[in-house]
Amino acid sequence: MTLKHGILGLLKAGAMTGYDLDRTFKKSLSFLWHAQTSQIYRELDTMEKRGWVVSERVVQDDKPNKRVYSLTQAGVEELQDWLSNPGKDIADALTSRNPFLMRLFFSGEIGEEQTVLMLKKYRQECIAFLASFEDVYQEIERSARGELAKEKKYWALTARYGEMLGQTALEWAEESIKVLKEENEHELSKN
Amino acid sequence: MTLKHGILGLLKAGAMTGYDLDRTFKKSLSFLWHAQTSQIYRELDTMEKRGWVVSERVVQDDKPNKRVYSLTQAGVEELQDWLSNPGKDIADALTSRNPFLMRLFFSGEIGEEQTVLMLKKYRQECIAFLASFEDVYQEIERSARGELAKEKKYWALTARYGEMLGQTALEWAEESIKVLKEENEHELSKN
DNA sequence: TTAATCATGTAACACGTTACATGATTGC
DNA sequence: GCAATCATGTAACGTGTTACATGATTAA
Numbered sequence: 001m002t003l004k005h006g007i008l009g010l011l012k013a014g015a016m017t018g019y020d021l022d023r024t025f026k027k028s029l030s031f032l033w034h035a036q037t038s039q040i041y042r043e044l045d046t047m048e049k050r051g052w053v054v055s056e057r058v059v060q061d062d063k064p065n066k067r068v069y070s071l072t073q074a075g076v077e078e079l080q081d082w083l084s085n086p087g088k089d090i091a092d093a094l095t096s097r098n099p100f101l102m103r104l105f106f107s108g109e110i111g112e113e114q115t116v117l118m119l120k121k122y123r124q125e126c127i128a129f130l131a132s133f134e135d136v137y138q139e140i141e142r143s144a145r146g147e148l149a150k151e152k153k154y155w156a157l158t159a160r161y162g163e164m165l166g167q168t169a170l171e172w173a174e175e176s177i178k179v180l181k182e183e184n185e186h187e188l189s190k191n
Numbered sequence: 192m193t194l195k196h197g198i199l200g201l202l203k204a205g206a207m208t209g210y211d212l213d214r215t216f217k218k219s220l221s222f223l224w225h226a227q228t229s230q231i232y233r234e235l236d237t238m239e240k241r242g243w244v245v246s247e248r249v250v251q252d253d254k255p256n257k258r259v260y261s262l263t264q265a266g267v268e269e270l271q272d273w274l275s276n277p278g279k280d281i282a283d284a285l286t287s288r289n290p291f292l293m294r295l296f297f298s299g300e301i302g303e304e305q306t307v308l309m310l311k312k313y314r315q316e317c318i319a320f321l322a323s324f325e326d327v328y329q330e331i332e333r334s335a336r337g338e339l340a341k342e343k344k345y346w347a348l349t350a351r352y353g354e355m356l357g358q359t360a361l362e363w364a365e366e367s368i369k370v371l372k373e374e375n376e377h378e379l380s381k382n
Numbered sequence: 383t384t385a386a387t388c389a390t391g392t393a394a395c396a397c398g399t400t401a402c403a404t405g406a407t408t409g410c
Numbered sequence: 411g412c413a414a415t416c417a418t419g420t421a422a423c424g425t426g427t428t429a430c431a432t433g434a435t436t437a438a
Binding site: 208209210228229232233236251253254255256257258288 | 387388389390391392398
């Protein structure tokens, strides 16, 4: 139930609409979580039914009306509870599911050139991913003020994690491309 | 639809039961995918309905009867198709969802000691994860023979990816523990 | 005698994705 | 005039998780 708890975490800092939450996930947390807009509204719904949040309709003249969510005491407690009991998340952090690796694993079925192409695309993704962290660090600086100053170091640690993994993935991609190309040349020189 | 295609990939090398597939995922592919036993049987069911696989009941005296699945022509084509069209998998490879990072992101809400404890557990998981690759490489050597020799290099690349990421995650964890501990000491010396 | 291995499944639920619908306001 | 922003949702489907059921054989 990580998305629900992520929402609780964001609401702890202040009331928000579903739309705000969606933008926050996409702008600042995309390197660690990614959710569909429609899913966020659905989760808010079930969270309200469970009594973790309450919503209030706010009428606006210039823009569409909105529904602002805030934490209840039960929501605060649920967040605390979740944070205090890491469960299996830790064990799963390394494994989980990687569609890209699954493809690569079975790439013997297709041509080596196609695989190299895929790796090159992947390499580009790594570069784009790494570039995105400039914005992430800026967002951290902007947000981590006043009440939120003490969270800053944790935000920085998560960003650092993403950045280091991205860097390693990039190195791996470059190594791998080299390996496949060299084997290819060997094959060619043999014939 | 990655699990379905992973199953197709394994069946390409030869007919198998759901049980065999399950064991293969858990023994050799756990570092890149993890599926529930019940899910595998369900996927096989829908795959058969789609005509990607066919099953044959095999009666055994000494052991429970079993259902052996093999690829149809349509299944082979589907696998080829999937491999040739990487789609969004590549873009998603770096981002996706990380419950562990989500926790860390909101760890300002709990004590620093608790967070350090979590990081230490995580560090242990990294070590265990890295240790598992000995078996993985052995499995690769054992399996990559005869017909399957040409897949070996791809298997090795995926394993190398996992290993490199695991190594980086370990370094990150150790750095992070140090950072939090040092800040703690600063705090203490100020009071 | 207890646990592990072999072998297959059902049911219910939780979570994630895709497609679609609506409609005003603001900036280029 | 067109795209972007603001703002909220529904419906259907696909995928992943949890809990449970069954029952024989074999190795410690």
